[in-house]
Amino acid sequence: MRIGPIDVEFLLAIMPILLKGALMTIELTVLAIFFGTIIGLFVALMKISRFKLLTVFGGIYTWVIRGIPLLVQLFILYYGLAQYFDIQLSPKAAAVLGLSICGGAYIAEIFRAGIQSIDKGQMEAALSLGMSYTQAMRRVILPQAYRRLLPPMGNEFIALMKDTSLVSVITMVELMRSGILLNSTYIRSMEIYLTVGIIYLIMTTFFIYIINLIEKRLSISDAS
Known part of the structure; x- marks a missing residue:
């Protein structure tokens, strides 16, 4: 069955x-955001270190x-x-490492x-109560900062998901590489790549919805 130029079968x-x-x-996106977050936190603490x-x-x-x-x-x-x-490195290891290192910088x-963005007085108050710098950061500063981090972290998650298409050049078989391999076999670029694009759109839309939902629930909890 065909719908215009598209062969549904x-x-x-x-x-x-x-x-x-x-x-x-x-999977690559989740691994990259996990390891990238660890890298990013350590690098951020380095940049604001004394x-x-x-x-x-x-x-x-x-x-x-x-x-x-990237x-x-x-x-x-x-x-x-x-x-x-x-x-x-295996293609997957190189892909996760590359995405994590790059994502970690952002x-x-x-x-x-x-x-x-947290008032400096918060750190000074924590230190005056006898906390170490590490304790103050872990118990006072980071718990206040994480709500402000969610929107940009959500944007970075979506950006990393789209950036995974680049790992196709190192033979990592993800969505984009799957489309390239199918097209090399069937030579039906429009149908294959349009479908790949739609799948990316569905995935990003879904995760944007989830991120927005989390933000709304956090804002409701703050208001209450």
Whole structure:
């Protein structure tokens, strides 16, 4: 059955392959946001540290990683390490590592901005009560900052999900790579890539809805 130029039977036949790729896209995104959040938090704490060396290191990290395109970073991790250091990462390992390192640089700036948005008097009060800097950050500052971090973190999650399409260049079989492989077999670019695009749109729309729902519930709890 055809709807205009679209062969519905063909799309139904390839849909399981694309959906499998979509699940891998979601897995890569979740892993990247998890490890990227850990990296980002540590780098953010470095950037606001009282120790100059840590501040400089955190600044260099975000400057370098944000200044080099993710695609280039993936090539370095997958091909460069193998060629010059005999470190052969699997496509999945290279994809997760590249997305996490890149995402971590942007998440670090989100954390830094969120932490610094909290009134400095909060830290001073915590320290005056005998807390260490680490205790004050963990018990006082971060619990107040996390609500302000949710909207930009949600945006970063969506951005990372779309950026997973770049890992197709290192033979990682996710949604985009699945579409490329199908097109190399059937040569039906419009149908395949349009379907890939629609699946990305559905996924991003779903997660945007979830993020907005969480934000609304947090705002209701704040009001009450």
